């Protein structure tokens with residue numbers, strides 16, 4: 001008899017992806033079959049995103065499609081936590097035929113709903129699940145979620161109302177997961193959370209045990225432990241609190257990737273105050289300068305919001321001046337858009353759409369030559385790359401430098417050296433060494449040197 005099969009649709013950010021991986025791991029542990037399509041599935045789980053209005057629509061459409069194609073649908077994720085204007089579940093109101101709705105990080109509730117509508121199989125041999133669980137990323141990199149929720153209340157964000165306050169995973173548990181990933185062949189671990197710098201605050205930095213040794217549940221100590229694993233460690237969502245300085249020496253020593261994803265969102269102190277941003281009082285330009293003094297190779301990624309309510313022309317110009325000074329390597333800038341339920345919606349000085357749009361374009365245009373200069377500094381360097389794939393048509397490897405996170409940053413096209421008789425002997429998921437020979441707006445070109 002074939003196993004009952006669950007179709008799975010995973011939408012949203014890396015944090016939602018980790019929730020999906022947990023549910024998939026549990027499904028496989030209990031002997032369910034998992035399908036990437038509706039066909040052949042006895043029931044479909046849709047993991048949704050509710051962050052911005054476009055994501056809400058995409059999630060609602062995906063649920064509608066799953067209902068039409070399959071009929072038995074369970075909804076989880078951020079959109080599941082949203083209420084309609086009448087006060088009930090928004091999803092249940094739009095799609096009353098869904099079988100169950102849960103919020104994010106609710107593996108137990110999702111499994112309970114699945115058991116109710118698709119009883120679990122009884123086969124003791126099917127609970128053979130790999131120790132590292134089921135992952136949705138390629139085999140060679142993985143996201144490691146170190147905490148849930150957030151203690152801040154940024155005025156444009158509704159994540160805390162959907163995911164609650166910060167709940168950190170004890171460092172021993174995080175390290176066991178990281179070690180299992182490395183054992184399974186993962187070469188790059190991407191640390192994610194809503195606020196990586198705040199890791200452990202809720203646990204009062206409690207001491208836990210890693211391989212029998214006492215270690216505090218705190219960002220610096222976690223990073224020191226991860227650095228011992230011998231794989232690429234990349235840090236995302238790091239707010240510029242003073243203790244971030246403690247990890248820069250590890251980056252300079254090559255133990256952790258010299259890469260920081262710091263979502264500044266703006267530069268002007270008054271806008272940051274209206275945004276209620278964490279670490280808004282920090283002197284960010286001085287911090288960046290000091291970080292680069294300690295670790296000259298540091299790549300900084302950041303995101304900004306243009307046209308926030310009340311943003312004056314002078315504040316917008318202040319942001320442009322900040323970008324000139326900060327020389328951020330990788331930058332995303334979003335047009336401010338009100339999110340249902342966010343405090344910023346009630347702020348005075350909401351700007352017309354055209355102004356917000358024009359300011360976003362001005363930020364991107366201002367940053368373009370800065371990014372180009374930052375990219376060009378790679379030319380002439382011999383670097384270690386991680387190979388993500390092969391482009392057979394172009395005849396090159398697709399790889400990334402330490403300065404490129406998967407999916408959001410650029411890539412490196414690595415061509416064989418026409419003057420070398422050494423064949424290219426590397427595969428996806430392995431490291432190689434290459435000489436960077438050219439740079440474009442986001443991507444780089446390189447010539448293969450050796451397998452590492």
Ligand code: SF4
Nearest residue numbers: 150152154157159194
């Ligand atoms: S730090 Fe701010 S933007 Fe980020 S999750 Fe927390 S409240 Fe939202």
